[in-house]
Amino acid sequence: MTLLLGEGFALGLATGLYCLGACAPLLAPYLLCESEGAFGRGARLLLEFMAGRLAAYLLFAAAASKLGARYPGLAGGRVVAAGLLLSGLLMVLYAVVRSAPRLSVCAPWADSAAVRRLPFAFGFLVGINVCPPFAAGLLRLVSLASPAKGMVYFAAFFVGTTVYMLPFLVAAPLSRGPRLRSAAALASGLAGLWFAGLGLYRLL
Amino acid sequence: MNTVLGRGALAARGAWVLFVGFIAYRLARTGRTSRWRSVFFVAMAWAFVFQFKSSGSPSTGPRALESPYCHIAIASSILNQAYNQYLAFRSGHWPAWGPLSLGFLWLAVTLVLGQAWCSWGCFYGGLDEGFSRVLPKALLRWNSLPGRLRELPAAILLVSILFSLTSVLPAFCLWACPLKLTTAFLDPNDLTRRLQLGLFAATLGGAIVLLPLLTKKRVFCGLLCPFGAWQSFWGNVNPFRVSIRAEACTQCRLCVKVCPTFAIEAEGLKEHVVSPYCNRCGECIDACPTGAMGYTLLGDKTWDARLLLIYCCLVVGGAVGGMFLP
Numbered sequence: 001m002t003l004l005l006g007e008g009f010a011l012g013l014a015t016g017l018y019c020l021g022a023c024a025p026l027l028a029p030y031l032l033c034e035s036e037g038a039f040g041r042g043a044r045l046l047l048e049f050m051a052g053r054l055a056a057y058l059l060f061a062a063a064a065s066k067l068g069a070r071y072p073g074l075a076g077g078r079v080v081a082a083g084l085l086l087s088g089l090l091m092v093l094y095a096v097v098r099s100a101p102r103l104s105v106c107a108p109w110a111d112s113a114a115v116r117r118l119p120f121a122f123g124f125l126v127g128i129n130v131c132p133p134f135a136a137g138l139l140r141l142v143s144l145a146s147p148a149k150g151m152v153y154f155a156a157f158f159v160g161t162t163v164y165m166l167p168f169l170v171a172a173p174l175s176r177g178p179r180l181r182s183a184a185a186l187a188s189g190l191a192g193l194w195f196a197g198l199g200l201y202r203l204l
Numbered sequence: 205m206n207t208v209l210g211r212g213a214l215a216a217r218g219a220w221v222l223f224v225g226f227i228a229y230r231l232a233r234t235g236r237t238s239r240w241r242s243v244f245f246v247a248m249a250w251a252f253v254f255q256f257k258s259s260g261s262p263s264t265g266p267r268a269l270e271s272p273y274c275h276i277a278i279a280s281s282i283l284n285q286a287y288n289q290y291l292a293f294r295s296g297h298w299p300a301w302g303p304l305s306l307g308f309l310w311l312a313v314t315l316v317l318g319q320a321w322c323s324w325g326c327f328y329g330g331l332d333e334g335f336s337r338v339l340p341k342a343l344l345r346w347n348s349l350p351g352r353l354r355e356l357p358a359a360i361l362l363v364s365i366l367f368s369l370t371s372v373l374p375a376f377c378l379w380a381c382p383l384k385l386t387t388a389f390l391d392p393n394d395l396t397r398r399l400q401l402g403l404f405a406a407t408l409g410g411a412i413v414l415l416p417l418l419t420k421k422r423v424f425c426g427l428l429c430p431f432g433a434w435q436s437f438w439g440n441v442n443p444f445r446v447s448i449r450a451e452a453c454t455q456c457r458l459c460v461k462v463c464p465t466f467a468i469e470a471e472g473l474k475e476h477v478v479s480p481y482c483n484r485c486g487e488c489i490d491a492c493p494t495g496a497m498g499y500t501l502l503g504d505k506t507w508d509a510r511l512l513l514i515y516c517c518l519v520v521g522g523a524v525g526g527m528f529l530p
């Protein structure tokens with residue numbers, strides 16, 4: 001088990017820069033917009049995002065160890081593309097709600113629990129997008145063929161990659177000014193359009 | 205390296221110096237800023253376009269992606285540039301320090317001009333400025349932006365920086381640069397290429413030609429340019445400002461109407477504040493019927509900084525324009 005933990009952690013450490021790249025367009029604008037210049041609030045949002053990512057990893061690990069051998073196309077297929085599309089659409093909706101909070105369709109959402117829980121949802125959806133290190137981990141899962149071992153392996157992988165997420169915390173103090181916050185909300189929408197387009201393209 | 209200039213090149217430089225001198229004379233003589241600034245600015249932009257397209261400069265393909273030399277590309281992929289500098293530093297490969305030297309150049313220009321770069325020195329800005337001046341009156345009225353869109357250039361800057369970082373390629377260059385439209389791509393004409401070409405065409409046709417022509421607004425500079433946003437964050441290190449004297453302002457809103465980059469908002473005007481996107485073009489100063497607006501140093505309204513600003517701008521802009529001579 002220790003060996004498995006070490007292997008997952010090492011894979012995470014070695015490839016975490018990719019994870020940083022995959023999360024940056026989504027996470028950085030969100031943290032800039034929502035941290036309100038407070039480091040603690042930024043850290044809490046980052047933790048929620050990471051929790052979503054961990055949940056996705058564990059779920060995927062369990063599913064892949066069980067089903068991976070039978071359905072090898074699962075990881076690269078429609079689930080991932082749908083995740084991309086969904087995260088893109090969520091970001092666009094988020095950007096609309098934040099950029100035009102006084103519009104009658106946006107007003108009920110501006111302070112809603114759904115919007116407050118977005119970091120977890122974003123984390124989850126990003127977590128099921130298959131980036132190269134994640135795919136490498138999945139291959140290993142198939143060979144493990146045990147959901148419990150798979151979850152341990154991916155939990156360690158998650159910890160390894162988390163090291164690379166910490167720089168996002170600098171976004172929190174940067175977001176003090178209203179200019180950067182409104183730019184970040186619009187940036188979420190632009191990045192969301194890109195992700196949604198990419199997801200749709202892969203689905204079709 | 206051949207450093208001796210031929211006769212033709214010398215004549216071109218002489219003509220350019222005379223041209224800049226003539227502009228300086230007209231600016232001083234008329235007491236108005238925007239018209240003659242515009243002549244200078246548009247001439248410089250077209251000189252750049254001819255030089256760029258005739259020299260076969262790499263605008264796509266591996267060479268261009270290694271070290272984009274244009275300020276818009278560098279700002280919108282700044283983290284990649286910083287990373288390259290780090291690698292160059294580690295390897296002791298000094299020739300790779302080129303982008304860093306450009307960084308020093310940018311700092312110098314920003315200290316001297318600040319945001320005024322966007323109306324006096326930028327070799328792209330003159331293109332939409334030129335089209336915005338073709339018709340005497342706007343065919344479509346577009347005086348202000350919804351407040352929430354004011355930061356769209358900053359959003360584009362942020363997204364470009366992040367996507368450039370993740371793809372290790374200058375994202376803005378590859379997806380929105382209007383000057384790429386006439387450039388051949390080396391790789392196959394797949395869907396991605398067609399999308400890129402479509403976006404290039406939309407930026408060029410829509411934001412640089414059509415909308416400026418119809419609305420008299422500099423739509424690319426005011427709404428899309430990531431470098432404009434970049435300068436709007438850093439431009440305040442330079443002391444020149446456009447200020448409004450509250451006691452002389454009648455709130456007629458003429459300045460809001462004529463500002464080509466949407467830099468005066470109705471809300472800001474009530475407080476007599478001009479937004480950080482103001483690029484010191486002088487259009488509002490020339491239009492203000494009560495003389496309430498003017499160039500100042502750090503907002504000190506007791507001293508008119510116009511001639512000092514013009515001097516700085518023509519020296520820097522003249523030097524930049526000189527690079528595009530045959």
Ligand code: SF4
Pocket residue numbers: 448452453454455456457458459460473491492493494495496497
């Ligand atoms: S044009 Fe002059 S007087 Fe009119 S609102 Fe603007 S600053 Fe005030």
Ligand code: SF4
Pocket residue numbers: 446462463464465466467468478481482483484485486487488489
């Ligand atoms: S505020 Fe005045 S000087 Fe500034 S960009 Fe607008 S018109 Fe030009």
